[in-house]
Every structure is written in C-alpha cells, then in structure tokens.
Amino acid sequence: MIISVASGKGGTGKTTIASSLAAVLGPRAQILDCDVEEPNCHILLKPTIESREKITLPVPVVNMEACNLCGKCGEVCRFSAIILIGDQVLTFPELCHGCGGCTLLCPQKAIHEGARELGVLETGFAGPVEFVHGILRVGEAMSPPLIRAVKSKIKSSKIAILDAPPGASCPVINTVSGSDFIIMVTEPTPFGLHDLTIAEEAVSLLGIPVGVVLNRSDIGDTEVQAFCRTKNIPVLAEIPHDRRIAEGYARGDLLVNSAPEYKTLLLEMIDAIQDLVNHPRGTVRTATV
Amino acid sequence: MKEVVIISGKGGTGKTTLSGSFACLAKSKIMADCDVDAADLHILTDPKILHQEDFYGGGKAWIDKEKCSECGICRDSCRFGAISEQLEVNRLSCEGCGVCFHVCPEGAVNLEAGICGQWFISETRFGPLVHARLLPGEENSGKLVALVRNQAKVLARKQNKDTILVDGAPGVGCPVISSVTGADYVVIVTEPTLSGRHDMDRALQLVRGFRIPAFIVINKADIHSDLADTIEREAEERGVTVLGRIPYDPAVIRAMVQRRCVVEDRNGVANESIRRIWERLESLL
Numbered sequence: 001m002i003i004s005v006a007s008g009k010g011g012t013g014k015t016t017i018a019s020s021l022a023a024v025l026g027p028r029a030q031i032l033d034c035d036v037e038e039p040n041c042h043i044l045l046k047p048t049i050e051s052r053e054k055i056t057l058p059v060p061v062v063n064m065e066a067c068n069l070c071g072k073c074g075e076v077c078r079f080s081a082i083i084l085i086g087d088q089v090l091t092f093p094e095l096c097h098g099c100g101g102c103t104l105l106c107p108q109k110a111i112h113e114g115a116r117e118l119g120v121l122e123t124g125f126a127g128p129v130e131f132v133h134g135i136l137r138v139g140e141a142m143s144p145p146l147i148r149a150v151k152s153k154i155k156s157s158k159i160a161i162l163d164a165p166p167g168a169s170c171p172v173i174n175t176v177s178g179s180d181f182i183i184m185v186t187e188p189t190p191f192g193l194h195d196l197t198i199a200e201e202a203v204s205l206l207g208i209p210v211g212v213v214l215n216r217s218d219i220g221d222t223e224v225q226a227f228c229r230t231k232n233i234p235v236l237a238e239i240p241h242d243r244r245i246a247e248g249y250a251r252g253d254l255l256v257n258s259a260p261e262y263k264t265l266l267l268e269m270i271d272a273i274q275d276l277v278n279h280p281r282g283t284v285r286t287a288t289v
Numbered sequence: 290m291k292e293v294v295i296i297s298g299k300g301g302t303g304k305t306t307l308s309g310s311f312a313c314l315a316k317s318k319i320m321a322d323c324d325v326d327a328a329d330l331h332i333l334t335d336p337k338i339l340h341q342e343d344f345y346g347g348g349k350a351w352i353d354k355e356k357c358s359e360c361g362i363c364r365d366s367c368r369f370g371a372i373s374e375q376l377e378v379n380r381l382s383c384e385g386c387g388v389c390f391h392v393c394p395e396g397a398v399n400l401e402a403g404i405c406g407q408w409f410i411s412e413t414r415f416g417p418l419v420h421a422r423l424l425p426g427e428e429n430s431g432k433l434v435a436l437v438r439n440q441a442k443v444l445a446r447k448q449n450k451d452t453i454l455v456d457g458a459p460g461v462g463c464p465v466i467s468s469v470t471g472a473d474y475v476v477i478v479t480e481p482t483l484s485g486r487h488d489m490d491r492a493l494q495l496v497r498g499f500r501i502p503a504f505i506v507i508n509k510a511d512i513h514s515d516l517a518d519t520i521e522r523e524a525e526e527r528g529v530t531v532l533g534r535i536p537y538d539p540a541v542i543r544a545m546v547q548r549r550c551v552v553e554d555r556n557g558v559a560n561e562s563i564r565r566i567w568e569r570l571e572s573l574l
Contacts, residue, residue: 251513
C-alpha cells in the first residue's frame with residue numbers, strides 16, 4: 001500500500017505525520033521523503049544512510065565536427081536549451097528537460113548526451129523503518145525527475161509512506177500519482193483551507209481517495225470541517241495545538257515521542273485508511289486523543 | 290525602485306503573514322504574490338480585480354485518432370511515460386517537449402498550448418497587487434512567477450512606486466529560483482526548529498549563489514529560544530543580518546481568521562516586533 005502525505009499549505013505538519021506513521025508501523029513501513037527541495041524526514045527519524053547515488057538528467061553535448069549547422073536541434077527544442085547562432089551550437093543545460101529530442105532528431109547524429117546533476121538519492125534505515133530521500137542540488141530548478149527516482153525505490157511488500165512537497169503543482173502530482181490513499185494535513189485557518197481546496201482539486205484529477213488530518217485543530221475557525229463535509233472527505237484525526245508537540249518538533253523529536261498517546265491514534269488511522277482503500281464508501285470516525 | 294522577495298525554504302514559517310504586514314506598513318509599494326501554486330496574499334488583502342489574463346503553458350500533446358496508424362513510435366520515444374499502451378496522452382505526465390510530434394510518421398500528433406492559469410492586477414486597501422493562479426496540477430510555475438514579477442515592475446514604474454514586495458513560494462526549486470533571480474533583496478523567514486534551520490540554510494545557499502543580499506527574520510522565536518540564538522549566531526558568522534525575532538502570538542491566527550494583517554490591529558507582541566523589523570528593513574534598503 002502506498003500512502004502519500006500532502007497538504008497544499010506548507011508547515012501544517014506533513015513531515016510530523018509521515019515520520020510518526022512510519023515510526024509506529026516499524027518494520028512494516030518504508031518512508032520516502034519526496035519533498036526533495038526541503039527534505040526534513042531525516043531530521044525527525046535520524047536514519048543511518050547506507051547508500052548514496054547521484055541522480056542526473058541527460059543533456060545534449062554537440063560534436064561540432066559532425067555538425068553541419070542545419071539548426072534542427074534548435075527548432076525542435078521547446079525549452080530554448082539548444083540553439084544555433086552563427087557557426088556555433090550553444091547549449092543551456094540548466095534549461096534542458098532531458099526529453100532527448102535534439103539527440104534523436106539530429107540528422108547528422110552529431111549530438112550525444114551528457115549529464116546534469118539533479119541531486120542525490122540516499123537510502124538507509126531509521127531503526128526498523130526503511131528510509132529513502134532525495135536531496136535536490138541547491139540551484140537546480142527541476143525536481144520531478146528526482147522525485148521519480150525516490151519513488152523507484154518503493155517496495156510493494158511495505159506500507160510506503162510518501163512525504164509530499166507543499167503546493168499543488170507538478171512536484172505534488174509527481175509524488176502522489178500511483179498512491180492508494182492521500183492524507184492531506186491541514187490547519188483550521190483561511191490559508192490552510194484555501195490551499196487544501198487547491199490541493200484537493202489537483203489530486204482529484206487522479207481519482208485517489210483522500211482523508212484529512214486537522215492539525216492544531218483548535219487554533220482557528222471551523223471552515224475546514226465544513227469543507228470536508230461538503231466534499232464528503234473524511235476527517236481522519238484532529239490534533240489540538242500542544243506546546244509540547246511544537247517544542248518537541250523544534251528539537252527534532254517525533255510526535256509519538258513527545259506525545260506518546262498519539263501512537264494508538266496513528267495505528268488506528270492506518271487501519272481506517274486500509275478500510276477506506278478496500279471499501280471506498282465506508283465511513284470513518286474522527287480520531288482524537 | 291527596490292524589489293524585496295520574501296522566501297523561507299520551509300513552508301508555514303510566516304512568509305505571507307510578514308508580506309501582508311510589510312505591505313500594510315510600506316508607504317509606496319506594489320505587491321506581487323509569486324507563490325502561484327498556493328497563493329494566499331489575496332486572503333489578507335481582499336483584492337478587487339481590475340485586469341485579468343489567461344496564462345498559456347508550453348502545450349501538451351494530443352493524438353488525432355483519425356490519422357494515427359498505431360505504430361507506437363511516439364510512445365517509445367517519450368521519456369516521460371506520458372503515452373499509454375493505448376496511445377493516449379496523460380496530460381499530467383506530458384512535459385510538452387514535442388518529441389512525439391516530430392517522430393510521428395503520420396503527422397497525427399498536435400501540440401496544443403493550453404491555459405494553465407490566470408494572472409491578475411488588483412486594487413487592495415494597501416495598494417496594487419499583482420497575483421496569479423496556476424491551475425491545480427499544472428507546471429510552468431517558474432514562467433508564471435516571472436510574468437507576475439514583470440507585471441509588478443511595469444506597474445511600479447508606471448505608478449512611480451519605491452518598493453515591490455514579493456511573496457515567494459516555499460522550497461528552493463523552480464518557482465523560488467524564478468522569484469529571486471535578479472531581485473534586489475531577499476528576506477528569509479525561518480523558525481527556530483531544526484527543520485526551519487535546515488531549510489533556511491538551503492534557501493540562503495541559493496540566494497548567495499545569486500549574490501543577492503539576504504536578511505533573516507526568526508518567527509515564533511520563543512518556541513525554542515536556544516535554537517533562535519544559534520540561528521542568529523550562525524547568520525552573523527556568515528555576514529547575514531538578522532532583522533529581528535517575532536514571538537509566538539495567537540493574535541497572528543486571530544488576524545488571519547478575520548482576513549486582516551496582524552499589524553492592522555496595532556496590539557500584541559507580534560505586531561510590535563513586525564513593526565520594528567519593517568523599520569529596520571526599510572532603513573537598510
């Protein structure tokens with residue numbers, strides 16, 4: 001089973017929920033941090049990293065001896081990453097999407113592919129939990145290929161927990177596509193609601209069932225609950241604001257360590273999600289401690 | 290004219306709260322919301338839209354079944370796995386690279402430039418706001434960010450404004466790079482959590498890579514005062530000015546729920562700190 005933890009708005013508690021879910025599931029779980037721009041699961045789970053590989057994107061390299069300056073490569077490229085100027089072919093590897101079009105379509109076969117480093121992929125263990133994360137190279141704009149590399153490590157024998165980036169655009173879609181269930185973590189504020197609405201709209205294109213975890217559930221208003229009722233989205237759990245949890249998080253402690261009473265709640269939430277995946281029309285009782 | 294971009298690395302540290310408050314305090318400014326993925330500044334500013342335009346993305350492939358001979362060359366050439374066994378294009382996976390269009394022997398593939406968002410020029414109680422909405426699940430957020438910033442610049446020149454306040458996106462990827470490239474100053478809002486510090490470090494690396502002067506604001510500073518001290522010390526060692534600290538204050542959420550900026554109500558510790566931070570920033574611009 002693959003469960004993505006997403007949110008729309010940043011800082012609502014995705015990593016808090018994802019990391020503690022993995023921790024309570026122990027050897028049954030695998031955690032994959034797909035927020036490659038700002039991965040944080042390792043701060044809470046403190047894994048031992050066992051392997052590390054560079055992830056690259058193929059970018060064009062032109063052999064000017066074979067080039068006859070026809071300019072086809074520049075006509076083909078829709079990202080302005082290669083262009084014929086005078087008697088030179090200039091490449092802008094940082095704009096390249098790695099589609100391979102120029103290499104494939106060069107009539108002189110004068111282009112081969114080099115590599116641009118996108119970031120690194122690390123795997124290891126946090127206690128009994130299998131740990132995977134990607135770290136985007138600072139200055140690199142393109143995260144989806146690295147996210148796909150992280151996801152290539154998903155093991156079907158485990159409950160894979162995917163920590164998604166915030167927002168609602170391509171990095172989020174790349175993370176959550178293929179999931180069996182999406183947990184949307186939000187907070188009861190106008191920002192939380194607005195960004196939840198957008199994220200829900202984005203993932204609804206994929207037809208994956210969604211449930212909401214309402215974090216700091218007592219700090220704002222009741223609009224998120226109203227939205228969930230209208231949209232028929234189950235509220236899986238409500239976690240009231242608790243200074244203990246916030247201070248624990250600041251130090252890098254897991255939710256289930258700073259507030260152990262949430263262990264049972266999270267395990268029950270996994271059961272509820274499993275039920276919802278198997279019986280999509282089932283009802284869910286909102287868990288709270 | 291000075292362009293100040295507010296980013297954070299980590300999400301939820303208070304970018305929009307701070308941007309909204311700066312907008313309220315700054316005298317001669319244009320606002321630009323460059324978190325086009327999940328824009329929130331309009332919630333605090335209640336914009337009246339004066340001008341609206343569609344934003345077109347790079348285009349997605351579309352296969353004309355009438356012309357298609359089902360040879361499958363398009364599917365085999367697509368590196369994004371966007372063409373299915375049944376030769377249908379998955380719009381969410383399609384990168385718009387056009388390789389399928391070029392390799393199709395039947396000329397059956399078309400590239401359609403689709404609408405992938407809207408952008409707006411609005412009037413608010415704090416002044417003009419340029420903002421946008423990327424349609425959910427779309428790409429090209431970097432291009433839309435660049436468009437919003439350009440429009441804000443044009444407007445600032447036309448109206449002779451001193452400052453452009455840009456609310457940025459979380460992370461360090463495409464939209465953030467597009468938000469900070471060529472900006473005059475960047476303010477990084479962080480919080481004293483290990484994640485906040487980790488993500489701020491990456492945001493700072495990015496900004497320094499562009500050689501843009503950066504300032505730091507530490508929000509919810511009393512959640513972990515020792516870590517706030519560490520962040521401040523590390524920043525100073527790197528020659529980065531910390532503009533100030535904002536203590537945790539429930540008034541921030543109360544203001545947000547009423548769709549107001551925290552400095553509009555003129556009471557509470559967050560209000561006072563943000564006012565001091567703005568004064569300091571203004572003196573440094």
